[in-house]
Amino acid sequence: MFFPDHPLFQxxxxxxxxxxxxxxxxxxxCPVRDVLYGRLDSLLVSLIRKNIPEEKSLxxxxxxxEIGGNSFDHNIGQWKDAPGVLFARTLDPTPFFILADRGxxxxxxxxxxxxxxxxxxxxxRTAFLEQLSSRAPERRGNGLKFVRxxxxxxxxxxxxxxxxxxxxxxxxxxxxxxxxxxxxxCLAVLSFSR
Amino acid sequence: xxxxxxxxxxxxNSRPAGREAFLAFRPQLLHVLKSTEEIILDFQGVQVLTxxxxxxxxxxxxxxxxxxxxFMHTQNITVRKTLEFLxxxxxxxxxxxxxxx
Numbered sequence: 621m622f623f624p625d626h627p628l629f630q631x632x633x634x635x636x637x638x639x640x641x642x643x644x645x646x647x648x649x650c651p652v653r654d655v656l657y658g659r660l661d662s663l664l665v666s667l668i669r670k671n672i673p674e675e676k677s678l679x680x681x682x683x684x685x686e687i688g689g690n691s692f693d694h695n696i697g698q699w700k701d702a703p704g705v706l707f708a709r710t711l712d713p714t715p716f717f718i719l720a721d722r723g724x725x726x727x728x729x730x731x732x733x734x735x736x737x738x739x740x741x742x743x744x745r746t747a748f749l750e751q752l753s754s755r756a757p758e759r760r761g762n763g764l765k766f767v768r769x770x771x772x773x774x775x776x777x778x779x780x781x782x783x784x785x786x787x788x789x790x791x792x793x794x795x796x797x798x799x800x801x802x803x804x805x806c807l808a809v810l811s812f813s814r
Numbered sequence: 815x816x817x818x819x820x821x822x823x824x825x826x827n828s829r830p831a832g833r834e835a836f837l838a839f840r841p842q843l844l845h846v847l848k849s850t851e852e853i854i855l856d857f858q859g860v861q862v863l864t865x866x867x868x869x870x871x872x873x874x875x876x877x878x879x880x881x882x883x884x885f886m887h888t889q890n891i892t893v894r895k896t897l898e899f900l901x902x903x904x905x906x907x908x909x910x911x912x913x914x915x
Binding site for chain 1: 825827830862863864866869892896900903
């Protein structure tokens with residue numbers, strides 16, 4: 621499930637893609653990692669109160685932590701302008717969650733360790749499929765591989781865009797495509813049926 | 815030696831927190847270095863474990879103490895899936911799953 625017409629998505633896409641970032645509601649802007657993680661912990665409480673199965677809630681927390689953590693891990697000192705991430709969410713009627721950043725994006729992040737990357741789609745495939753760290757020789761590069769594996773096993777849907785490349789998992793089926801409007805950083809939407 | 819992972823927090827999801835936890839705990843492992851003592855990571859009470867945290871805490875332990883690290887109370891879905899995922903990259907004889915899997 622992907623909600624391109626939802627106001628939350630529209631605002632996130634606009635924030636991620638605009639030349640100058642529009643103001644965000646303070647409750648959606650996480651300028652530092654601790655703010656994001658605090659909101660993820662609060663989300664966990666909300667999910668359990670809404671009777672979302674505990675295992676799905678915990679797994680969702682882990683997936684959001686990995687995607688959101690990547691934004692901070694890979695963009696420190698490299699933000700285009702506004703540091704940090706947007707984190708927006710709604711639980712009714714269908715739970716969905718958006719993370720976006722105004723960082724350097726997947727391709728620019730990976731180019732130093734894989735200069736052969738020809739385009740955004742190749743970079744996105746590398747990020748989700750290959751064990752490659754943009755911070756070599758540090759041992760990293762596991763986050764998005766873990767995310768992909770869990771999405772394909774556990775029925776949480778994803779839309780992920782960086783540059784013009786998109787990756788989606790819907791009902792455990794994955795797809796790749798390019799779109800005309802580029803996002804310099806990254807934008808991710810997660811959702812699942814109740 | 816048993817390390818109660820929940821003492822680092824019940825949500826173990828950040829790479830910096832994993833690195834900080836390892837660095838803070840490392841001095842307590844010095845005596846283990848000179849013995850053959852087993853290091854048991856006990857995940858009881860942990861709600862969320864991510865590959866980012868585990869890669870900074872568990873992986874270095876396995877590198878420094880290969881064959882002496884084992885895991886217990888790994889039933890939590892994120893603990894189980896994170897350890898299963900990372901274990902594909904770890905040497906098979908570097909850890910022990912047998913306690914409760």
